[in-house]
Amino acid sequence: MNLENSQPDPNNPPAVPAPAPKPAPVAPPKPVVTPEQVKASQAIVAEPINRTIADAAKPAGSEAAAPDLESMDRRAFIKWLTVGWVAFIAAIGGYGAMFLRFMFPNVLFEPKQSFRAGFPDEYPIGEVSERWKDKYGVWVARDNEKIYVLSTVCTHLGCTPNWLGPESKFKCPCHGSGFYKTGINFEGPAPRPLERFKIYLADDGQIIIDKTKKFQQEKGEWNDPESYLVV
Numbered sequence: 001m002n003l004e005n006s007q008p009d010p011n012n013p014p015a016v017p018a019p020a021p022k023p024a025p026v027a028p029p030k031p032v033v034t035p036e037q038v039k040a041s042q043a044i045v046a047e048p049i050n051r052t053i054a055d056a057a058k059p060a061g062s063e064a065a066a067p068d069l070e071s072m073d074r075r076a077f078i079k080w081l082t083v084g085w086v087a088f089i090a091a092i093g094g095y096g097a098m099f100l101r102f103m104f105p106n107v108l109f110e111p112k113q114s115f116r117a118g119f120p121d122e123y124p125i126g127e128v129s130e131r132w133k134d135k136y137g138v139w140v141a142r143d144n145e146k147i148y149v150l151s152t153v154c155t156h157l158g159c160t161p162n163w164l165g166p167e168s169k170f171k172c173p174c175h176g177s178g179f180y181k182t183g184i185n186f187e188g189p190a191p192r193p194l195e196r197f198k199i200y201l202a203d204d205g206q207i208i209i210d211k212t213k214k215f216q217q218e219k220g221e222w223n224d225p226e227s228y229l230v231v
């Protein structure tokens, strides 16, 4: 085949190649970042940067847990602050109580040493009254001539004897000492009689018993007119 001699046939022109189809318009790529994400990023940028050295030292990816750790730290701090305040207030209260205790020491309230004991008629002849035994520690006895006051303290070791009316004597429960109605000791280890106290009449006719002045039989003090009341 001789290509140099080949002439185009006017009646049969060669086919003109069809123009290439126009490429379809390419839609612009959708933005990867949504408007919401843009807003969020703007908010983050606007937020003040408060990162500390400790924050910077945190490993990457720990930012999400940071708020929880912060709230836990705050709760723990408030908890320990409360505990501290409670301990502080308790300590102050303790010191206050100690101070008050120091300012108001124990005071021994003893019964009055001098008191009104009623009228002489209230004490029958021949009897021992225990009316003031518990409150003032005395017996009031009356014989045919006088009224006298006996101490309820045993002269052995200080126990309180009992008055035994039918036996007409005082008997100490501790070691068995016995005392007559007059107070004279007659049995047991008691070395001496019971003591007596001052007795006299007030202006209104009532008996006054004064325990600040005592009389001891072995010293001859029972003869003192202040140690009895003539009735």
Ligand code: FES
Binding pocket: 154, 155, 156, 157, 158, 159, 172, 173, 174, 175, 176, 177, 188, 189, 190
């Ligand atoms: S104390 Fe009363 S007999 Fe000893």
